[in-house]
Amino acid sequence: MTYKVLISDPLSEDGIKPLTQAENIEIVMQTDLTPEELEEKIVDFDALLVRSGTQVTRSVISKAKNLKIIGRAGVGVDNIDLDAATEHGVIVVNAPNGNTNSAAEHTMAMIMAISRNIPQAYHALKNHKWDRKKYVGVELRDKTLGVVGLGRIGAEVATRAKGQRMNVVAYDPFLTPEKAEKMGIGYGTFEEVISQADFITVHTPLLKETRHMVNAKAFQLMKNGVYIVNCARGGIIDEDALYDAIVSGKVAGAALDVFEEEPFVDHKLLELPEVVATPHLGASTIEAQEIVAVDVSHDVLRYLTGDTVKNPVNLPSVAKDVMTVIEPYFQLSEKLGAFLIDLVGEVAEEINLSYSGDLYDIEVAPLTRNTVKGILKRHLGSSVNDVNALYLAERKGITVNENKTSKTQGFTNLITVEVKTKTQTRTVSGTLLNGLGSRIVKVDNYSVDVTPKGHMVVIQHNDQPGVIGRMGSLLADHGINIATMQVDRSDIGGDAIMMVTIDRHLDDEALDALKGLDVIKEVVAIDL
Numbered sequence: 001m002t003y004k005v006l007i008s009d010p011l012s013e014d015g016i017k018p019l020t021q022a023e024n025i026e027i028v029m030q031t032d033l034t035p036e037e038l039e040e041k042i043v044d045f046d047a048l049l050v051r052s053g054t055q056v057t058r059s060v061i062s063k064a065k066n067l068k069i070i071g072r073a074g075v076g077v078d079n080i081d082l083d084a085a086t087e088h089g090v091i092v093v094n095a096p097n098g099n100t101n102s103a104a105e106h107t108m109a110m111i112m113a114i115s116r117n118i119p120q121a122y123h124a125l126k127n128h129k130w131d132r133k134k135y136v137g138v139e140l141r142d143k144t145l146g147v148v149g150l151g152r153i154g155a156e157v158a159t160r161a162k163g164q165r166m167n168v169v170a171y172d173p174f175l176t177p178e179k180a181e182k183m184g185i186g187y188g189t190f191e192e193v194i195s196q197a198d199f200i201t202v203h204t205p206l207l208k209e210t211r212h213m214v215n216a217k218a219f220q221l222m223k224n225g226v227y228i229v230n231c232a233r234g235g236i237i238d239e240d241a242l243y244d245a246i247v248s249g250k251v252a253g254a255a256l257d258v259f260e261e262e263p264f265v266d267h268k269l270l271e272l273p274e275v276v277a278t279p280h281l282g283a284s285t286i287e288a289q290e291i292v293a294v295d296v297s298h299d300v301l302r303y304l305t306g307d308t309v310k311n312p313v314n315l316p317s318v319a320k321d322v323m324t325v326i327e328p329y330f331q332l333s334e335k336l337g338a339f340l341i342d343l344v345g346e347v348a349e350e351i352n353l354s355y356s357g358d359l360y361d362i363e364v365a366p367l368t369r370n371t372v373k374g375i376l377k378r379h380l381g382s383s384v385n386d387v388n389a390l391y392l393a394e395r396k397g398i399t400v401n402e403n404k405t406s407k408t409q410g411f412t413n414l415i416t417v418e419v420k421t422k423t424q425t426r427t428v429s430g431t432l433l434n435g436l437g438s439r440i441v442k443v444d445n446y447s448v449d450v451t452p453k454g455h456m457v458v459i460q461h462n463d464q465p466g467v468i469g470r471m472g473s474l475l476a477d478h479g480i481n482i483a484t485m486q487v488d489r490s491d492i493g494g495d496a497i498m499m500v501t502i503d504r505h506l507d508d509e510a511l512d513a514l515k516g517l518d519v520i521k522e523v524v525a526i527d528l
């Protein structure tokens with residue numbers, strides 16, 4: 001099978017070598033597509049690789065019938081409609097570590113540029129003006145840098161600013177006093193940080209909460225003559241408010257790498273001499289571009305070949321040690337879901353998952369998604385995957401509950417799935433036997449021992465002589481060979497279950513014939 005990968009923003013050629021050198025990948029690099037052309041082009045691609053230039057809208061995603069993965073060679077994913085990707089079962093991955101250093105260095109360059117008017121003085125000199133008085137700057141030493149958002153880049157900027165002998169104070173909802181102390185920086189609320197700072201640099205993602213967080217009200221709290229830096233995302237700073245604050249003299253200078261609307265060639269902020277700007281160059285170094293392209297290429301390859309990705313954006317990432325433990329259960333969990341939904345034969349209203357034994361102390365959310373996928377695939381087909389399983393369950397009004405229990409029922413590990421429908425509640429439990437693979441060990445209250453694989457018939461019947469014989473003859477009459485058989489009962493002469501694995505699918509004729517046997521209460525054919 002060959003996978004088609006579309007690269008719609010300029011990516012490092014060396015960086016995408018993992019993809020170009022892979023055997024089953026066909027790459028199309030086209031970095032000048034209009035939004036309309038992208039919608040047309042994307043239709044039969046399996047993967048799309050972008051930077052910040054391509055707008056991956058809902059409309060693009062819904063046109064992309066084969067799309068499985070969107071790779072963002074960089075950090076910010078605000079140009080990708082994540083909800084639409086999740087709904088369509090498209091995983092989004094990014095490369096969050098590769099450009100941290102470059103973005104931090106660019107931020108420092110911008111801080112230095114505005115503190116010493118370097119671009120303005122350079123521009124004047126290029127225009128034959130030797131002006132030393134106009135471009136007197138300020139030192140960074142002993143000034144306070146306010147860092148808003150102390151993540152990867154914010155923390156690197158803080159460390160570098162300390163090297164310039166600046167005092168650093170930071171605001172980040174996840175910043176603890178211990179971490180601040182360890183880094184040798186101060187901390188405070190957003191308002192405290194921006195009101196103390198001589199320079200303010202923002203390093204948050206663009207989110208609902210961060211959009212225009214630096215606004216007219218925030219400027220009022222700042223010191224007169226403050227400098228503002230944004231190498232994160234346009235939109236974190238309200239550009240109109242910044243313009244007014246510069247014109248009023250509140251803000252002495254601003255250095256901007258990112259803007260609310262990109263790209264552009266005319267912008268009112270650029271008309272102000274106090275503004276220094278670059279066209280979104282924070283990550284544009286040879287080194288960063290190579291690393292992000294390598295990282296994202298590897299994740300795309302991993303996903304297309306069925307491996308676990310390292311940097312998922314619309315799926316919780318799972319630590320490697322956790323994955324090592326739970327990975328062997330993936331097949332079991334999906335099969336249990338598929339088995340149970342076939343057994344109930346109607347739409348689930350509630351799915352309850354219970355984990356015990358070896359799975360008691362470990363993150364099992366990926367197994368839950370996988371089980372729900374197994375269930376929903378029976379209703380919704382192959383478009384259900386790990387990315388959209390929980391979203392689709394919620395949209396269909398199906399409640400999914402996950403719990404851990406110490407009741408191992410004698411097994412070293414046990415997954416129990418319960419499905420509630422309008423008319424019934426049924427359960428199935430499975431375990432992974434060391435070296436022997438998966439087993440279904442319980443169906444409702446009956447104990448069994450069946451490998452969840454291939455073609456099965458689950459028969460509920462009365463516990464009485466002759467049932468097994470009649471069932472066996474009937475299958476033989478239809479040319480169906482029995483591979484294995486398990487029987488259990490509630491008590492002597494009571495309800496009983498028979499789980500039969502057969503060599504081929506139980507066709508409708510044989511199914512109807514089995515249903516016609518008076519000793520049989522329920523027959524379900526299951527293909528796993």
Ligand SMILES: NC(=O)C1=CN([C@@H]2O[C@H](COP(=O)(O)OP(=O)(O)OC[C@H]3O[C@@H](n4cnc5c(N)ncnc54)[C@H](O)[C@@H]3O)[C@@H](O)[C@H]2O)C=CC1
Nearest residue numbers: 075076103149150151152153172203204205231232282283
């Ligand atoms: N100009 C450029 O070319 C580049 C820009 N970026 C942008 O830089 C920004 C930071 O990137 P990273 O440091 O890699 O991300 P990160 O995820 O490591 O850090 C973001 C930090 O912002 C914090 N945060 C979230 N909401 C906040 C709020 N309301 N107030 C204060 N802090 C908040 C988070 O807790 C986190 O610590 C992103 O917007 C990214 O897209 C990244 C690379 C290059």
Ligand SMILES: O=C(O)C(=O)COP(=O)(O)O
Nearest residue numbers: 051052053074075076283
């Ligand atoms: O990684 C990020 O968030 C960036 O903003 C870098 O954007 P770019 O890949 O240079 O278009």
